[in-house]
Amino acid sequence: MYKIIQEGKAKIKVPKAYKISKELPVFYNPVMEFNRTVSVLLLKVIGKKMKIGLPLGGSGVRAVRFLKELPKSKIKEVWINDINKEAVKIIKENLRLNKVKAKVVNKDANMFLLESSGFDYIDIDPFGSPNIFLDSAVKRIGRGGVLAVTATDTGCLAGSYVKACKRKYWSNPVKNENMHENGLRILIRKVQLIGADHSKALIPIYSYFKDHYFRIFFRCEKGKQKVDVLLKKHGMLGKAGPLWLGELWDKKVAAGIAKLSDDKFLHTIDREAKIDAVGFYNIPWLVKKYKLKQLKQKDIINKIKKKHYKVAETHFACNSLRSDIDLKKMIKLF
Numbered sequence: 039m040y041k042i043i044q045e046g047k048a049k050i051k052v053p054k055a056y057k058i059s060k061e062l063p064v065f066y067n068p069v070m071e072f073n074r075t076v077s078v079l080l081l082k083v084i085g086k087k088m089k090i091g092l093p094l095g096g097s098g099v100r101a102v103r104f105l106k107e108l109p110k111s112k113i114k115e116v117w118i119n120d121i122n123k124e125a126v127k128i129i130k131e132n133l134r135l136n137k138v139k140a141k142v143v144n145k146d147a148n149m150f151l152l153e154s155s156g157f158d159y160i161d162i163d164p165f166g167s168p169n170i171f172l173d174s175a176v177k178r179i180g181r182g183g184v185l186a187v188t189a190t191d192t193g194c195l196a197g198s199y200v201k202a203c204k205r206k207y208w209s210n211p212v213k214n215e216n217m218h219e220n221g222l223r224i225l226i227r228k229v230q231l232i233g234a235d236h237s238k239a240l241i242p243i244y245s246y247f248k249d250h251y252f253r254i255f256f257r258c259e260k261g262k263q264k265v266d267v268l269l270k271k272h273g274m275l276g277k278a279g280p281l282w283l284g285e286l287w288d289k290k291v292a293a294g295i296a297k298l299s300d301d302k303f304l305h306t307i308d309r310e311a312k313i314d315a316v317g318f319y320n321i322p323w324l325v326k327k328y329k330l331k332q333l334k335q336k337d338i339i340n341k342i343k344k345k346h347y348k349v350a351e352t353h354f355a356c357n358s359l360r361s362d363i364d365l366k367k368m369i370k371l372f
């Protein structure tokens with residue numbers, strides 16, 4: 039049983055569902071509308087005309103939104119693939135329903151990628167971990183292209199399943215206040231290591247944690263030296279890691295995305311992207327650990343600013359601040 043829904047500028051035929059699960063005849067998750075909206079915004083901000091590859095197409099909603107919401111000057115071709123025959127049937131119907139054109143393929147995602155001549159944008163949006171698709175995606179992403187990766191195995195990356203994280207992401211996660219930023223950084227390093235195998239430097243240009251998933255957009259640059267520079271930014275953060283210690287955002291991309299939207303979350307990211315600091319201060323944790331006086335968040339922010347440090351709320355957690363002030367000075371301010 040299907041119904042027609044509207045998402046962005048797309049009309050999409052999706053299964054009627056009381057529960058979103060991978061058992062659906064064709065997968066569509068309304069919670070991921072935000073994930074797709076950010077992809078549209080990012081592609082608007084990136085200057086290039088792109089050949090787009092969606093190896094895990096689902097209902098085709100992402101592709102239809104790209105075709106309807108991006109200026110024609112941004113798209114060379116859109117290729118949508120899914121292993122599920124029913125999904126491919128619905129993708130074709132959704133393309134017709136929206137009067138847009140794309141190439142539709144019904145293969146295993148790795149075969150789809152490896153048999154292609156390559157893409158300028160590849161979106162890995164799997165059930166759970168992206169791991170099994172990373173090698174072929176990295177092989178087929180072009181110079182200057184963007185590789186987008188979603189991971190929904192949040193528990194593993196954020197420290198609930200330590201052994202699984204070590205096995206799958208070659209890193210030790212720690213379940214603490216910073217666990218979601220650490221998890222994102224562990225995932226970034228893993229993707230970069232796969233990139234290193236192919237002499238491709240994968241530089242995060244926009245990343246975030248939301249709801250139940252991690253999301254990263256990497257710009258792909260080629261060359262052994264560029265890879266070596268990235269690898270120098272892998273290290274430990276306390277007991278967590280190894281993980282990526284470099285920037286999570288390209289400041290211009292974060293500002294460009296915020297400019298196109300009035301979404302609070304995207305504006306929070308834009309503000310925190312301006313601060314070069316790894317990790318953030320969770321205020322209740324700080325107060326409890328160092329037995330400090332409870333202050334209002336607004337007052338702490340003012341005190342930090344008065345000392346001429348940068349500070350902003352972080353999208354990772356509430357009651358938490360990203361700042362370039364060091365821990366000792368931060369404690370003194372209380």
Ligand SMILES: C[S@@+](CC[C@H](N)C(=O)[O-])C[C@H]1O[C@@H](n2cnc3c(N)ncnc32)[C@H](O)[C@@H]1O
Nearest residue numbers: 065094095096100120121122146147163164165
């Ligand atoms: C999370 S859904 C993708 C959702 C879609 N990208 C969207 O934005 O709505 C994952 C999709 O991958 C497909 N899939 C799973 N394993 C696959 C494989 N090995 N090759 C190709 N498609 C696969 C599933 O049928 C499902 O449609």
